[in-house]
Amino acid sequence: MNFEGIQQGWMARKLRNSIFLVLCSLFVSAGTALAADVQMTIDRELISLLDRAVLKVEFINASGKALDIPPVDGLKIQYQGQSSETRIVNMKRTSKVIHTYIITPSKVGDYTIGPVTAHYKGGEKELSAQLRVIKPADDKEAQEISELMYSEITSDRDAPHVHEPFNLTLKVFIRDGVQIDGNFALRGGMPENGMDGELQWRVTGRDRAEIDGSIFTVHTLTATAKTLTAGTFTFQPQVQMNVIIPRQNRRSYGFDDPFFGDFFGRQETRPFVLDCNKLEVDVRAVPMAGRPESFTGGVGIFDFDVEVGPKQVKAGEPITIKTRIRGEGNLSQITPPTIEESHEFKLYDARTVATDNPNEVKFEQVLIPKSDSVTNVPAISFSYFNTKTTDFRTIKQGPFPISVEAVPQQTAQVIATVPSTIQQETKILGRDIVYLKPMPTVWSRTTELPWYRKITFQALLALPALLLLLVSGSTARRNRLSNNVALARRQQAPKAARKQVQLAEQALRKRDEAAFYEALWNAMAEYFGHRLNLAPGEVSMQAVLKSFPAEQAAIETLFNSVEQRRYGIKPDRSNSKDEMKALLNQLTTTLKKCERIKL
Amino acid sequence: MRWIKNIIVALLLSSFSVQAQDESFRKAQTAYDDGRYAEAILLYDSLLKDGLNNPEIHYNLGNACFKDSDLPKAILHYRKAWYDLPRDPDIVANLHFALNAAGAIEHSPGFAERILFTLSYQEWILVATAGYLLLSFLLLLIIISKRSRRLLFKLCLIPGLLILLSTFGWLQWRQLQANPEWVVSKTEATALFGPVDGSTAHFKLPIGALVQQSNIDPKGWIEVEYDGKKGWLKNEYITPVSP
Structure with a gap:
C-alpha cells in the first residue's frame, strides 16, 4: 500500500467517527429532552387602553392543543395561531409548541386571564396571567375604548317607501388626543336582499363637537339607500380604521406609563374595529288603495310639465308631446305618463330623452291626427306617490288645443307609418301579411352540420395557406441561390458529379478507356469545382486537399491515377477493367465522404 | 356487393322521406289557403319536429300563426326565418306587421348594426372565406410576379377590408347568440x-314583444332590454328565439 492509500483510509475512518459522534450526541440530547412543562406568558403586563398585549401558551417538550381561555370582561382575546420551535443548547434539546393570543382591552383595570387547565404529556397544569390596563396619561376620564372612539348610524327617514331614496349617516367619534390615519372601511352589517344596488359610502364631513365635557372629532360618512321591496332593513356595519399610537417597547421612558411612548417619538398604526348601533328602517310599500290609474311608479316629490307642438298640422302629420318630470325621488324608474287613446289619432309609444339634469326625466311621444276632426290633444295626467304627505298626487296638464287641416287621400297610410322623430325610415305596409313562400328546393336539417363546420371545408381552407407557404418557401430558396453563387454551386455539385459518374459507367461497359478516364476527371473537376466554388482551371489536387485533408490518400490516388491514364501512362501488370472498376468505386466512395464533410 | 345494396336502400329511403316532406309542405299550404290555419300550423310544426330547419317553413308557420291569432308564435317564427334570410323583404315586412299588430315596439338598430345584420351568419362566413381566398391569390401573385407589386399590395386592402367587415358581422351574430332574443308569450x-318576487314593477311588456336578454339570474329570472329599458322577467313569460 502506498502513502496515498494510507492517507485515504485514515480520512475515511475520521469521517465515519465524526458521523458516529454526531448521531450519538443527537441520541443523548434526545434522551435529555424529557422534562415536559406548560407555561403561560404575557409579553407586557402593563399596557395602555389603546395598546394590546400578546399572550403565549407554551408547551415545552410536549404537544398540546390551543386552550379555550375563558372570556374576561373588558378584554377581547383573539387566538392568532400555533407555531413551534426546537433548540439544541449544550447537547440539550428543547422543543416548544406555542399558541399565541392577542389581547385588546376595551376598558382600564387589573385583569386576571384564566385560570385555565392545560393538559399535556405527563400531567396537567393550571395557568393564569395578570394584565394591567391603564388610561392614557393625558386623559383624565376615559376608562373604556368606547369613551375614546365610537360610531353611530342614523337614517334621515324613519319609514321610507319602496324606491324612495333615503340617506344613511354614519358618524365616527374620535376623542381629542387619539390620532387616526383618516381612512375608514365599513364591514358587513348591510341587508343581503332587497336593496337597489350597493351602498356607496363617502366621507362628507369632519367637525369637532363637545360631548359630555370632552372634545371629539366627528367624521361623517353618508350613503343614499333605496330598496326594491318593503320590509324591515337592518344596518349595523362595523367601522374599521387605523389608530396611530406611540411605538411600545421595553425601553419606555415613562415611569409607569407606556403611553409616554418612545424617546424618539416613533409611532405605529393599529387597526381597530368599532361596532355600530343597530339601525332598523321599516320600508313601507306604496299603498294599493287609492292608487290612480295614471300612477306610473313615481315615488317622491315631483313637478310635471307638458309641451305640445306643432299646434297647426295637416292630417297625418306628427305632433310631438314632450313631458318633463322634475323633483326628488325615483326618477329613473318612472315610466312615461299615458295618454288616452282615440280612434281619431294614432299614438306611438313614448321614448325617454336624454337630459343633463339628474333631477329630471324627459319623455317624447308622437301623436298623428288622422283627420281634421281632432281639435285638441287630450289632457295628460301624471300621478305619483308623495312621500311627504304619504298620499297619491295627480298633476293634470291640458287638454292642448290644436288645429288640424284636412288632407284628401290621407287614409292610405296605415299602421306602420313611423314619424321621423322616432325612426328615420318610413315604411308603408299593406293591410295584411305577405303570402306564403314556395317550397324550398333543398331541405336543410338541424342535425346536419352546416357547410362551414364540415371537415372538408376546413381542410380546403387550409390549402391556399399551404400553397402560399410552399410558393413563398421555394421563391425564397430561389432568391437565396441566385444571390449566393457559392451556395448554388454547392448544391449543384453532387448532381454534376452523378452525371459524370453515369457517363463513366457507360464508358466502362463499352470498354472505352479514354472516355472513362475523361468522365472520371470531369466528375472530380465538376464536383470539387462546384463544391469549392472554383473556376474550371483552378481545380487541382492541392486546392482540393486544402479543403479535404482527411481524404488526402484517396484524393491523391484518384488525381494521380486518372491523370496518368488520361495521358496514356498505364501500369505494367494490371487488368485495365478491374482497375477502372476499382477507380470508379474509389471515386464514388470518396465523393460521398467529401459530401458528408462540412466546410 | 353488400355496400352497393346498402347505398341503394339508403337512397330509396331518403327519397321517400323527401317525398313525405314535400307532401306535408304542400298539404300545409293547401290548409292555409283553405283557411284551416290550425291544421297548417300542425303540419308546419311536424316538419320542424322532423328536424327540418328551412326559413321557408318558419316563415309560412309564422303566417299560419298570425292568421290563427297566435301573435307571439308568429313573431317567434318570423324572427327565426329572419336569422337565415335577413334581407328577405317578405320576412321583414311580416315581422314588422306582426310586431305592430301586437303593439310591440320594434328595436330600431343603429347604422352599424343595420349594416352588419344585412348578411346572415353563414353569409358573413362566406364573405370572410372569399376575402381569405382573394387575399391568398393576391399574395401568391405578389410572390410570383416581379411587376406591379405595389398595385397588388394596394389590392390586398380589398380582401383585408372584407375579412375585417365579416369579422364584425360574425361578432354581431355571436353577440346575438350570447344574449339571445326572447318573445313575450304570456299576457x-x-x-x-x-x-326578486315582490320587487316593484318597472314596465309592462305587450304579448309578442321581442326583447333581448342582457343578464340572467340562476333562480329563473332574465333581465331583458326593451325600448331602451332594462327589467327582470320570470322566464315563464318568455320563449327563446335566438339561433
Whole structure:
C-alpha cells in the first residue's frame, strides 16, 4: 500500500467517527429532552387602553392543543395561531409548541386571564396571567375604548317607501388626543336582499363637537339607500380604521406609563374595529288603495310639465308631446305618463330623452291626427306617490288645443307609418301579411352540420395557406441561390458529379478507356469545382486537399491515377477493367465522404 | 356487393322521406289557403319536429300563426326565418306587421348594426372565406410576379377590408347568440326592478314583444332590454328565439 492509500483510509475512518459522534450526541440530547412543562406568558403586563398585549401558551417538550381561555370582561382575546420551535443548547434539546393570543382591552383595570387547565404529556397544569390596563396619561376620564372612539348610524327617514331614496349617516367619534390615519372601511352589517344596488359610502364631513365635557372629532360618512321591496332593513356595519399610537417597547421612558411612548417619538398604526348601533328602517310599500290609474311608479316629490307642438298640422302629420318630470325621488324608474287613446289619432309609444339634469326625466311621444276632426290633444295626467304627505298626487296638464287641416287621400297610410322623430325610415305596409313562400328546393336539417363546420371545408381552407407557404418557401430558396453563387454551386455539385459518374459507367461497359478516364476527371473537376466554388482551371489536387485533408490518400490516388491514364501512362501488370472498376468505386466512395464533410 | 345494396336502400329511403316532406309542405299550404290555419300550423310544426330547419317553413308557420291569432308564435317564427334570410323583404315586412299588430315596439338598430345584420351568419362566413381566398391569390401573385407589386399590395386592402367587415358581422351574430332574443308569450308580463318576487314593477311588456336578454339570474329570472329599458322577467313569460 502506498502513502496515498494510507492517507485515504485514515480520512475515511475520521469521517465515519465524526458521523458516529454526531448521531450519538443527537441520541443523548434526545434522551435529555424529557422534562415536559406548560407555561403561560404575557409579553407586557402593563399596557395602555389603546395598546394590546400578546399572550403565549407554551408547551415545552410536549404537544398540546390551543386552550379555550375563558372570556374576561373588558378584554377581547383573539387566538392568532400555533407555531413551534426546537433548540439544541449544550447537547440539550428543547422543543416548544406555542399558541399565541392577542389581547385588546376595551376598558382600564387589573385583569386576571384564566385560570385555565392545560393538559399535556405527563400531567396537567393550571395557568393564569395578570394584565394591567391603564388610561392614557393625558386623559383624565376615559376608562373604556368606547369613551375614546365610537360610531353611530342614523337614517334621515324613519319609514321610507319602496324606491324612495333615503340617506344613511354614519358618524365616527374620535376623542381629542387619539390620532387616526383618516381612512375608514365599513364591514358587513348591510341587508343581503332587497336593496337597489350597493351602498356607496363617502366621507362628507369632519367637525369637532363637545360631548359630555370632552372634545371629539366627528367624521361623517353618508350613503343614499333605496330598496326594491318593503320590509324591515337592518344596518349595523362595523367601522374599521387605523389608530396611530406611540411605538411600545421595553425601553419606555415613562415611569409607569407606556403611553409616554418612545424617546424618539416613533409611532405605529393599529387597526381597530368599532361596532355600530343597530339601525332598523321599516320600508313601507306604496299603498294599493287609492292608487290612480295614471300612477306610473313615481315615488317622491315631483313637478310635471307638458309641451305640445306643432299646434297647426295637416292630417297625418306628427305632433310631438314632450313631458318633463322634475323633483326628488325615483326618477329613473318612472315610466312615461299615458295618454288616452282615440280612434281619431294614432299614438306611438313614448321614448325617454336624454337630459343633463339628474333631477329630471324627459319623455317624447308622437301623436298623428288622422283627420281634421281632432281639435285638441287630450289632457295628460301624471300621478305619483308623495312621500311627504304619504298620499297619491295627480298633476293634470291640458287638454292642448290644436288645429288640424284636412288632407284628401290621407287614409292610405296605415299602421306602420313611423314619424321621423322616432325612426328615420318610413315604411308603408299593406293591410295584411305577405303570402306564403314556395317550397324550398333543398331541405336543410338541424342535425346536419352546416357547410362551414364540415371537415372538408376546413381542410380546403387550409390549402391556399399551404400553397402560399410552399410558393413563398421555394421563391425564397430561389432568391437565396441566385444571390449566393457559392451556395448554388454547392448544391449543384453532387448532381454534376452523378452525371459524370453515369457517363463513366457507360464508358466502362463499352470498354472505352479514354472516355472513362475523361468522365472520371470531369466528375472530380465538376464536383470539387462546384463544391469549392472554383473556376474550371483552378481545380487541382492541392486546392482540393486544402479543403479535404482527411481524404488526402484517396484524393491523391484518384488525381494521380486518372491523370496518368488520361495521358496514356498505364501500369505494367494490371487488368485495365478491374482497375477502372476499382477507380470508379474509389471515386464514388470518396465523393460521398467529401459530401458528408462540412466546410 | 353488400355496400352497393346498402347505398341503394339508403337512397330509396331518403327519397321517400323527401317525398313525405314535400307532401306535408304542400298539404300545409293547401290548409292555409283553405283557411284551416290550425291544421297548417300542425303540419308546419311536424316538419320542424322532423328536424327540418328551412326559413321557408318558419316563415309560412309564422303566417299560419298570425292568421290563427297566435301573435307571439308568429313573431317567434318570423324572427327565426329572419336569422337565415335577413334581407328577405317578405320576412321583414311580416315581422314588422306582426310586431305592430301586437303593439310591440320594434328595436330600431343603429347604422352599424343595420349594416352588419344585412348578411346572415353563414353569409358573413362566406364573405370572410372569399376575402381569405382573394387575399391568398393576391399574395401568391405578389410572390410570383416581379411587376406591379405595389398595385397588388394596394389590392390586398380589398380582401383585408372584407375579412375585417365579416369579422364584425360574425361578432354581431355571436353577440346575438350570447344574449339571445326572447318573445313575450304570456299576457300580464311586467318587468321588475330586481330579480326578486315582490320587487316593484318597472314596465309592462305587450304579448309578442321581442326583447333581448342582457343578464340572467340562476333562480329563473332574465333581465331583458326593451325600448331602451332594462327589467327582470320570470322566464315563464318568455320563449327563446335566438339561433
